[in-house]
Amino acid sequence: MPRQRWTTADVPDQRGRVAVITGGNTGIGFETAKALAARGASVVLAVRDTTKGKRAAAEIAAIAPDADVTVQRLDLASLASIRAAADELRATRDRIDLLINNAGIMYVPRKTTADGFELQFGTNHLGHFALTGLLLDRMLRVPGSRVVTVSSAGHRQGGPIDFDDINWNTREYSRVAAYGNSKLANLMFTYELQRRLSGTAETTAVAAHPGGSDTGGSRTSVSLQPLYFRALFALVRPLLIQPAAMGALPSLRAATDPAVRGGQYLGPDGFQESRGHPKVVTSSARSYDVAAQRRLWTLSEELTQVTFPV
Structure with a gap:
């Protein structure tokens, strides 16, 4: 890649492009939406609370x-x-250039989705898997189209994924491990999707992570820690946490930089990938397990009843 300190000034002209961003009303998603809209993209904020979404759009x-x-x-x-x-979206958009799977939940107590899936895995992975599969045919013939899925450094706290107990029915629930599994699944999904797209479509799949960013999720994760940890974290926070606008840069680069290639993973270039400007990084060894990627894909199709046109 030509520049090391990539910023929003490097986002190419986005006029004529359509970007769908999940969770685009707050945090990293909002900063991503704002930057793309400022460069001319038609942006769709795909959000659970439309009142908050309309405020963000305004x-x-x-x-x-x-x-x-x-x-x-x-x-x-x-x-x-x-x-x-x-x-x-299919009724109103004949093309989608960017699908940015950004929304997510973090470290929540054990709950289930409307369809009975463990909430973090069901929302962070299965929800985005289904959405991508249902929209992908609007992307396949669009030159330069990309599916960008936002993972987390927390994926290293996940795995191996227990494919026989996705919903934690037979194990003691760990909100940290469940979150890690969902973010690991985001990466495994990206890598398998790129393999299926290779050589057959204009679309590529890329992953990103924001590092330590000042968002509601990161603040919640700290608040769940013991008092001594919170006190220590307050001292080192300036070294590990950056504004949400900086945390959005890996997603923006993954979505728009012509030098980015399918199957790459982008994150901050600073200490432990917590802060800094976006660059290509590597994920955990588990995330590159091809057999596990394929098993996750098959299971995800079975659970969501969504199949992909690739």
Whole structure:
């Protein structure tokens, strides 16, 4: 890649392109949407709370008056909602250039989705798997189209994924391990999707992670820790946490940099990939297990009843 300190100034002209961003009303998703809209993209904020989505769209319009920003209701914890959202997007969009699978939940207590899946795995992985499969045919013939899935450094706390007990029915539940599994699944999904896309479509699949970013999820994760940890973290926080706008850069580069290739993974270039400008990074050894990737894909198709046109 030609530059090491890639910023929003390096985002190419996005006029004529359509970007669908899950969770685009807050945090990293909002910063991603704002940057793409400012460069001319038609942006769809796919969000669970449309009131918050409309507020975010208005805030972007105040910054970029010519921005084309719309709001689409999407609850990734409900396959019915995902199908409804996909139907609406397919009815109104004949092409999608960027699908940015950004939304996610982190370290929640054990709950299930509307369809009975463990909530973190069901939302972070299965929801995005289903949405991607239902929208992919709007992307396959679009030159330069990309599926960008946002993982996390926390994927290293996941795995091996127990494919026989995805919903933690026979084990003591660990919210940290469950989150790690969902983020590991994001990467395994990206790598397997890219393998299926290779040589057959204009579309590529890329992954990114934001490092330590100042978002609601990161603040919640710290609040769950013991008091001594929170006190220690307050001292080192400036070294590990960056603004959400910086955390969005890996997603933006993954989505728009012509030098990025399918199957790559981008994250910050600083200490332990916590802060800094985006570069290509490597993920855990488990994430590259091809047999596990394929097993995850098959299981995901069975659970969501969504098959891909590749």
